[in-house]
Amino acid sequence: MAIxxxxxxxxxxxxxxxxxxxxxxxxxxxSFDLHPDEIYGVAGESSCGKSTLIKVISGNVxxxxxxxxxxxxxxxxxxxxxxxxxxxxxxxxxxxxKEISYVxxxxxxxxxxxxxxxxxxEDIVESHRGIxxxxxxxxxxxxxxNRLGLPTDVLNAYPHQLSGGMRQRVAIALATMFQPRxxxxxxxxxxxxxxxxxxxxxxxxxxxxxxxxxxxxxTHDMAVHANVADRVMIMYAGRIVEExxxxxxxxxxLHPYTKHLISSLxxxxxxxxxxxxxxxxxxxxxxxxxxxxxxxCPLAMEVCRTEIPEMVDVESRHRVACHLVKGGAL
Amino acid sequence: xxxxxxxxxxPRIAQxxxxxxxxxxxxxxxxxxxxxxxxxxxxxMILSSGSAVDPEAIEHMRQALTEMYxxxxxxxxxxxxxxxxxxxxxxxPSLSTFPTPVTRLIxxxxxxxxxxxxxxxxxxxxxxxxxxxxxxxxxxxxxIYAIDLMSQAVRPIPYYVVALVLLVVFAYLIPIFxxxxxxxxxxxxxxTPSFVLIYLKHSALPALTLILVGFGxxxxxxxxxxxxIISEDYVVYAETTGIKERKILTQYVMRNAMLxxxxxxxxxxxxxxxxxxxxxxxxxxxxxxxxxLQAIFRNDYSLIMGIAIYSIIGVATSVFLMDLIYPLFDPRxxxx
Numbered sequence: 137m138a139i140x141x142x143x144x145x146x147x148x149x150x151x152x153x154x155x156x157x158x159x160x161x162x163x164x165x166x167s168f169d170l171h172p173d174e175i176y177g178v179a180g181e182s183s184c185g186k187s188t189l190i191k192v193i194s195g196n197v198x199x200x201x202x203x204x205x206x207x208x209x210x211x212x213x214x215x216x217x218x219x220x221x222x223x224x225x226x227x228x229x230x231x232x233x234k235e236i237s238y239v240x241x242x243x244x245x246x247x248x249x250x251x252x253x254x255x256x257x258e259d260i261v262e263s264h265r266g267i268x269x270x271x272x273x274x275x276x277x278x279x280x281x282n283r284l285g286l287p288t289d290v291l292n293a294y295p296h297q298l299s300g301g302m303r304q305r306v307a308i309a310l311a312t313m314f315q316p317r318x319x320x321x322x323x324x325x326x327x328x329x330x331x332x333x334x335x336x337x338x339x340x341x342x343x344x345x346x347x348x349x350x351x352x353x354x355t356h357d358m359a360v361h362a363n364v365a366d367r368v369m370i371m372y373a374g375r376i377v378e379e380x381x382x383x384x385x386x387x388x389x390l391h392p393y394t395k396h397l398i399s400s401l402x403x404x405x406x407x408x409x410x411x412x413x414x415x416x417x418x419x420x421x422x423x424x425x426x427x428x429x430x431x432x433c434p435l436a437m438e439v440c441r442t443e444i445p446e447m448v449d450v451e452s453r454h455r456v457a458c459h460l461v462k463g464g465a466l
Numbered sequence: 467x468x469x470x471x472x473x474x475x476x477p478r479i480a481q482x483x484x485x486x487x488x489x490x491x492x493x494x495x496x497x498x499x500x501x502x503x504x505x506x507x508x509x510x511m512i513l514s515s516g517s518a519v520d521p522e523a524i525e526h527m528r529q530a531l532t533e534m535y536x537x538x539x540x541x542x543x544x545x546x547x548x549x550x551x552x553x554x555x556x557x558x559p560s561l562s563t564f565p566t567p568v569t570r571l572i573x574x575x576x577x578x579x580x581x582x583x584x585x586x587x588x589x590x591x592x593x594x595x596x597x598x599x600x601x602x603x604x605x606x607x608x609x610i611y612a613i614d615l616m617s618q619a620v621r622p623i624p625y626y627v628v629a630l631v632l633l634v635v636f637a638y639l640i641p642i643f644x645x646x647x648x649x650x651x652x653x654x655x656x657x658t659p660s661f662v663l664i665y666l667k668h669s670a671l672p673a674l675t676l677i678l679v680g681f682g683x684x685x686x687x688x689x690x691x692x693x694x695i696i697s698e699d700y701v702v703y704a705e706t707t708g709i710k711e712r713k714i715l716t717q718y719v720m721r722n723a724m725l726x727x728x729x730x731x732x733x734x735x736x737x738x739x740x741x742x743x744x745x746x747x748x749x750x751x752x753x754x755x756x757x758x759l760q761a762i763f764r765n766d767y768s769l770i771m772g773i774a775i776y777s778i779i780g781v782a783t784s785v786f787l788m789d790l791i792y793p794l795f796d797p798r799x800x801x802x
Contacts, residue, residue: 196706232708246703250721250796259717263710294797310707 138169138211139317139350140193145206147192160420162188162201164374167447170318173348175341177365177382179358179397183417185374186354187241190322193352194238195219195227210235212317234264237311241322241354244303247295253306254291260313281309284339301332305339312343319344320352325360337364358401362386367453370394373418373428376447380454390456392433427459435460474793474800482786489778494548497767498541504561504767505531534559535768557772562764568772571757576739576776578648579746579753582669583738586676591731593677594684599720601685602692614685621682629675629748636671643671646750672749676742684727691723698722725796732788736781740773 144167149160162185170176180186190196192203197220208219212235222231240246247256257277258267267273278288286305295303304324311319321340325333341364344351353365361368361382369379370393378391389395400410415432418424424431430440437459445457508531509524532538536548536558551558557568597617601610620628637645648668649655655665695701696719704714739754746755754773761769793800 194706196702228708228710232706234708238703238706240699240703240706245699248700248704248718248722249798250725251717255717259704259709259713260707263708263713296798 137172137213139172140170140211140352141207141209142169142189142193143167143207143209145189145192145203145208147188147197147201147203149188149200150202151200158421161374161423162420163192164423165206166371166374166376167206168369168376168379170350170352172317172350173344174366175344175351175353175364177361177368178352178354178371179356179361179368180371181356181417183420184371185420186356186371187322188374189371190238190320190352190354193219194236194320195222195224195231210318229264233260233311233316234314235316236318236320237314237316239304239307239311239319239321239324241326244300244327246307247303249295251294252291253293253295253298256310257291257313260310264314277313280313281306284309284312284343301328301336304328304332304336308336308339308343312347315347316349318350318352320354322354324353324355325357326355333360340364358397362401370397373423374420375428376457377429378454378456378458380451380456384451384454390450390454390461391429391458392435392460393429394456427457470800475790478786478789482782485782486779489782490552490775491545493771493774493778494545497771498544502765504535504765505537507765508561552775557775558768560761560766560769562760562766562769568769571769572754572772572776575752575754575757578751579755580738581665582672582751582753583676583742584735586673586680587731587734587738589673590677590680591684591727591734594681595688595720595724595727597681598685598688599692599715599723602689603696603715603719614689617682617685620678623679625675625679625742626744626748628679629672629745632671632675632678633748644668648752669751672742672745672751675745684730687730688723688727691726692719695719695723721795728788728792728795732785733781735784735788737777738784739780740777 144165145163146161146165147163149162151158164185166185166189168176178186178189188201191201193208197203203220206220210217210219210231217231219227219231247253251259254274254277258273261267261273261277274291277291281290282288284305286302286309290298290302290306298306308321308324311321319340324340325336328336337360340351340353343349353361355361365382367379367381368385370377370385370391372393378385378389378394385394386398389398396411396413400412402410413432418428418431426442427433427436427440427445430436433440439459443459445459447455447457448461449455450461505528509528512527513524536544536551538544539547555569557572559565560568560571563571594617597610597613600607601614604610633645636643644650644667649661649664650668653661653664655661701714701718704718709718740758742753743755743758745751746753747759750756754776757769758773760766761773
């Protein structure tokens, strides 16, 4: 049973200026399922549509972004909710933070600079459950952040008085306040140095192991995926190219893009020169025909230029979209 | 707390006193650079009135006047004596309504101006900021769009024209408000309810003029400040967390957007002391503006200087006070 299923989702940015309209195909036909109790990684380079995907899933679709087709269905076991058609107020009251919470990209600046940390907790709890007794509420918050290894003084601080790692942890503490079933973490460690990164990832992992919820972890950092994720999905130019359990994808990647991504990772003892891909990611306002990777693919064939490769199941949990795999060449 | 005193309060007090010192020194110097001699001007005015005075008496008068205007001795002695008198609260006699002290004249005009201007400035600040934030946060609201258009339409019109239009409409065509003054001739100002009511009725149109013309600037400022703030990460995040809209608007958007506006309010509160000259003329309102006008027309040096000094202290004080309360609004400037 999937907690969140995305089917053939297409979300584009459409802007119009001086009569010229421009459509950026940021997410173009994406389907995947999230299961309870797993950490699902989404990888891909910058501007491949990761963040757009997150925006649609978390219900932050604002013009010029619009979901044109497909469905995003959230199922908490009691009821199914269509995330694309739910009204904003219903979304706010029933889904946001209680069911799905969000550790935003650039968490450094997500805290209101003129409000103490405790006030942010207060605002969120008050808007969802109401606060009867401020003392009891404070004790609850203190217990919650202590459990995550944060000192109590953090609550009386203003955001600018905290370090980046601290702020990131506060953001995670905020996101886990109500024990949501799904936590979306968008580049949670990107702006942090490796030592702090490790602490933050540890925290995320422990929370997940304890409360058995689902974490959707988006980052371009394959090393983070290798350490944290149970399954990994690779996106390229708005499409999924490959999806598999973490071990499988690092051991036997099938898609040429995935192979390059993984072989670019540094490994202790290996002293080979890393080959870099030629070209740069395509402009999503005018994506290449056929397989979107073909202009950069060293193994591109004639069919790659004309036909969009279908997603093929290689094993039960390993799927890939590549003509080479389909044709049996790999 | 010690840190606050040393690093925040003391530098600001020093800055405050320096600004006042320089301002008042300039007010001391400028009239002394003027080619006209106020003593001779006064003497010749008395002589030209035609009364026959013997030369000895004129010489006495000259000396007395020189003494009174603080023009005796070297410039440095004058300057020291000037500060001495100032610190005792003595701004000298007015020249045009001799020998009424300047402080009394200002004391009579100031309450009228303060009552009107403070109300108008603060009200237009509040109205402008609230509407500006709403306009940016709810860009689809038709009502706010209409207010936006109106404020843009009124703003470029000189405010005396607005004042005249209001006078014609609300005092002549629909006579609900009186034409001029702060109270009817013949009544004595007092703090009785009936007088307060009369006063409010008299100052309604001047206040309305100032608010109509004044809020547009705050409105545009706040609108653009808000439009920057609503795309800040912490606002988008607050929306994602499901915090109630009203709370986001007040505590996340407006709290942050209004920070520069608080500084602006400090500056415009300071200008309250000099009054709104043309508005007071149009409405024959007995405030600082009218007093300034009279002082200029009658060449009343000591009165002009007195008004300038009040104005300098007013601006400096309000900026100083705003500086002191600003950390309450923005924790990031504390202890810096």
